[in-house]
Amino acid sequence: MPKETFFNLPEEKRERILMAVVKEISRVPIDKISINKIIHDAEISRGSFYQYFIDKDDVIKYVTYDYIKNIRERVVESFRASEGDVFKAVEIILRGTMEYIIKSGNINFSKNILIQVKTDVEKTIALAVNSTDCILKIFKENMDISKLKEKNNEAIDDLLQMIFSIFKETVTRIFYDINNAELEYERFVRQIEIIKWGAIKEIK
Amino acid sequence: MPKETFFNLPEEKRERILMAVVKEISRVPIDKISINKIIHDAEISRGSFYQYFIDKDDVIKYVTYDYIKNIRERVVESFRASEGDVFKAVEIILRGTMEYIIKSGNINFSKNILIQVKTDVEKTIALAVNSTDCILKIFKENMDISKLKEKNNEAIDDLLQMIFSIFKETVTRIFYDINNAELEYERFVRQIEIIKWGAIKEIK
DNA sequence: ATTGACATGTGACAGGTTGTCATATATACT
DNA sequence: AGTATATATGACAACCTGTCACATGTCAAT
Numbered sequence: 150m151p152k153e154t155f156f157n158l159p160e161e162k163r164e165r166i167l168m169a170v171v172k173e174i175s176r177v178p179i180d181k182i183s184i185n186k187i188i189h190d191a192e193i194s195r196g197s198f199y200q201y202f203i204d205k206d207d208v209i210k211y212v213t214y215d216y217i218k219n220i221r222e223r224v225v226e227s228f229r230a231s232e233g234d235v236f237k238a239v240e241i242i243l244r245g246t247m248e249y250i251i252k253s254g255n256i257n258f259s260k261n262i263l264i265q266v267k268t269d270v271e272k273t274i275a276l277a278v279n280s281t282d283c284i285l286k287i288f289k290e291n292m293d294i295s296k297l298k299e300k301n302n303e304a305i306d307d308l309l310q311m312i313f314s315i316f317k318e319t320v321t322r323i324f325y326d327i328n329n330a331e332l333e334y335e336r337f338v339r340q341i342e343i344i345k346w347g348a349i350k351e352i353k
Numbered sequence: 354m355p356k357e358t359f360f361n362l363p364e365e366k367r368e369r370i371l372m373a374v375v376k377e378i379s380r381v382p383i384d385k386i387s388i389n390k391i392i393h394d395a396e397i398s399r400g401s402f403y404q405y406f407i408d409k410d411d412v413i414k415y416v417t418y419d420y421i422k423n424i425r426e427r428v429v430e431s432f433r434a435s436e437g438d439v440f441k442a443v444e445i446i447l448r449g450t451m452e453y454i455i456k457s458g459n460i461n462f463s464k465n466i467l468i469q470v471k472t473d474v475e476k477t478i479a480l481a482v483n484s485t486d487c488i489l490k491i492f493k494e495n496m497d498i499s500k501l502k503e504k505n506n507e508a509i510d511d512l513l514q515m516i517f518s519i520f521k522e523t524v525t526r527i528f529y530d531i532n533n534a535e536l537e538y539e540r541f542v543r544q545i546e547i548i549k550w551g552a553i554k555e556i557k
Numbered sequence: 558a559t560t561g562a563c564a565t566g567t568g569a570c571a572g573g574t575t576g577t578c579a580t581a582t583a584t585a586c587t
Numbered sequence: 588a589g590t591a592t593a594t595a596t597g598a599c600a601a602c603c604t605g606t607c608a609c610a611t612g613t614c615a616a617t
Contacts, residue, residue, distance in 0.1 A: 154565070180384030184604065194567045199605065267471045296553050304543070308552050311544045314522035315515055339508070340515045347551030348512050349500050358594070388575065398596045403576060 151211055155201035166191045166201065170212055175258040179209060179265045209265065216262050221280050223249065225287050233293035236341050239312055243337055247323060247330050260324045267321075285309055308344070315340050355415055359405035370395045370405065374416055379462040383413060383469045413469065420466050425484050427453065429491050437497035440545050443516055447541055451527060451534055464528045471525075489513055512548070519544050 155163065169191035173182050184205060188198050202208040224242050231238035250259050288309055294300050297308070319337045323330045359367065373395035377386050388409060392402050406412040431449050435442035454463050492513055498504050501512070523541045527534045 157564080183602090185602085195569095195605085196567050196607085197565075200565065204605070264471075267468075298550075298552060298554050307540055307543050308547060310522070310540075311519055311547065314518045317522075318514070318518035336511055336514075339511050343512060343515065343551075344547060345551055345553045346502075347547075347549055348502060349549045350502050351555075361593080387573090389573085399576085399598095400578085400596050401594075404594065408576070 151202050151207065152200065158201070162193075166193065167212070170208055171255075171258055174209070174212065174261050175255055178261055182209065213262055213265050216259075217266065217280050220246070220249075221284060224284055228284075228288060228291065233291055235288060235292045235309070235312070236345055238288075238292075239316060239341065240338055243316060243319060243334060246320060247334065250323070251327070251330070256324070256327060263321070263324060281313065285313075312341070312344065355406050355411065356404065362405070366397075370397065371416070374412055375459075375462055378413070378416065378465050379459055382465055386413065417466055417469050420463075421470065421484050424450070424453075425488060428488055432488075432492060432495065437495055439492060439496045439513070439516070440549055442492075442496075443520060443545065444542055447520060447523060447538060450524060451538065454527070455531070455534070460528070460531060467524070467528060485517065489517075516545070516548065 155166075158166075166187075169187045172190060173187050176186070177183075182205065184195070184198060187208075188195055202211070223245060227242045227245050228238045231241055250256060253259060285306070289302075289305055292305075294305065297305070299305075315337065319333050322333050359370075362370075370391075373391045376394060377391050380390070381387075386409065388399070388402060391412075392399055406415070427449060428446050431446045432442045435445055454460060457463060489510070493506075493509055496509075498509065501509070503509075519541065523537050526537050
C-alpha cells in the first residue's frame with residue numbers, strides 16, 4: 150500500500166503519477182518497469198516517489214489491486230443481472246470482459262497486469278484469491294442450485310472453481326491473440342455445455 | 354537457444370553451469386535472477402557466460418524448455434500406460450506429477466519454472482503451446498472415444514483443453530501450498546467426475 | 558508577524574545490475 | 588613452428604534501485 154503522503158497529495162498530482170505508472174506498465178512487462186521512466190513522466194523527483202511508495206513492488210501491487218477490484222465489481226454486477234443461472238452468467242461475464250478489454254484500448258496494460266497476477270503466486274495471490282473468494286461467495290449466495298445434481302457446499306465449490314479455471318484460460322488465450330477472441334468465446338460456451346450435461350453418454 | 358560454444362564445452366563444465374543456473378532459479382523468482390550469482394557459483398567469467406548464452410532470457414528459456422520437455426515425456430508415457438481412458442489417465446498423471454515435484458526435493462525450482470511458463474505469454478508460450486499441442490495430439494490419437502457424446506475433432510479438443518485448464522489450476526494450487534496436495538488431488542478427481550457426467554440433472 | 562513543528566520535495570550517491578569488447582590464452586591444423 | 592580458430596577474461600559503459608542529508612513548503616500557536 151502507498152504511504153499516507155500519497156493519499157494526501159492533491160488529486161491532480163496523484164492522477165498524474167498514476168497515469169505515468171499505467172503508461173509504464175503498458176510499455177513493458179512488469180519485470181522491466183523503470184522507476185526512472187515513471188518519475189520523469191510524472192515530473193516528480195526520485196525522492197518524492199519513495200515518499201509515496203515503499204518500493205517498486207508497492208506501486209505495481211497497488212495498481213494491480215485497483216484493476217482487479219474494478220473487474221470484480223463488474224463481474225459481481227453482471228452476475229446480479231443474470232437471475233442466478235451461473236452458466237448463463239459466466240458467458241455474459243466473459244463477453245463483458247472481452248468488451249471491457251477491447252474498449253479500454255490499452256490491451257498491453259491489461260495483459261501485463263494479468264501476467265502480474267498470474268506470476269505473483271506468493272505476494273499478490275492473497276488479493277487475487279480474496280477477489281476470487283469474494284466472487285465465489287456472491288455466486289454461491291445468489292445462484293440457482295435447483296437443477297444441480299449435487300447441491301452440497303463442496304460440490305458447488307468444485308463446480309465454480311472449475312468454471313473459473315476455464316474462464317481464466319480463455320481470457321489468457323484472448324490476450325495471446327485478440328483476433329481469436331470470438332472463436333475463444335464460442336469454445337468457452339461449448340465447454341460450459343460439456344460441464345452442464347457431461348461428456349459421456351449415459352448407459353441406457 | 355544457447356550458442357554453439359556452450360554445447361562444445363566439456364560436459365563437466367556444462368553441468369557445472371547448469372547446476373548454478375538451477376540453484377539460482379531455485380533461490381529467487383525469475384525476475385530477480387542474478388547473472389553475477391550464477392557466474393560466481395559456476396566459477397566462470399562474465400565474458401564466458403555471454404559466449405555461451407545470448408542473454409539472461411536465453412539461459413532461462415533453455416532451462417525452462419528442458420524442464421517442460423521432461424514433464425511432457427513423463428505425461429506421454431503415463432498416458433500410453435492408461436489404455437485410452439483420458440479421465441483415468443489425467444488422474445494418474447496428476448498423481449505422478451505430484452510425486453515428481455515432491456520427490457525432486459526442489460520445490461522452489463519447479464515453482465519458479467511454472468511461474469515463468471505462465472508468465473511468459475509471448476516468449477516461451479510458443480514452446481509451452483507446442484508442448485501442449487504435442488500432448489494433445491498423442492491424447493487424441495490414442496484415446497478411447499467410444500463413450501463420448503460428441504466424437505468430432507472440435508469437441509474432443511474442447512474437452513481436452515478444458516481438462517488441461519483444470520489440471521494446471523490444480524498444479525498451481527498444489528505449489529501454492531504443498532500441504533494441500535492431497536485435498537487438491539481429491540478435488541481434481543471430483544471435477545473430472547462432473548465433466549464426465551455433467552452438473553445438471555436430466556429432466557425426466 | 559515570528560516561531561517552530563511537521564509535511565513534502567530534492568538530487569547526489571552507494572551499491573547493485575546487464576551486456577560489450579579489446580585483449581589474452583588455449584587448441585587444432587597445416 | 589606458425590597460423591587460424593575457438594575460448595577465456597575482467598574492465599567498462601550504461602543503466603538500474605533505494606537512501607539520505609538537506610531544502611523548501613505549510614500551518615497553528617504565540
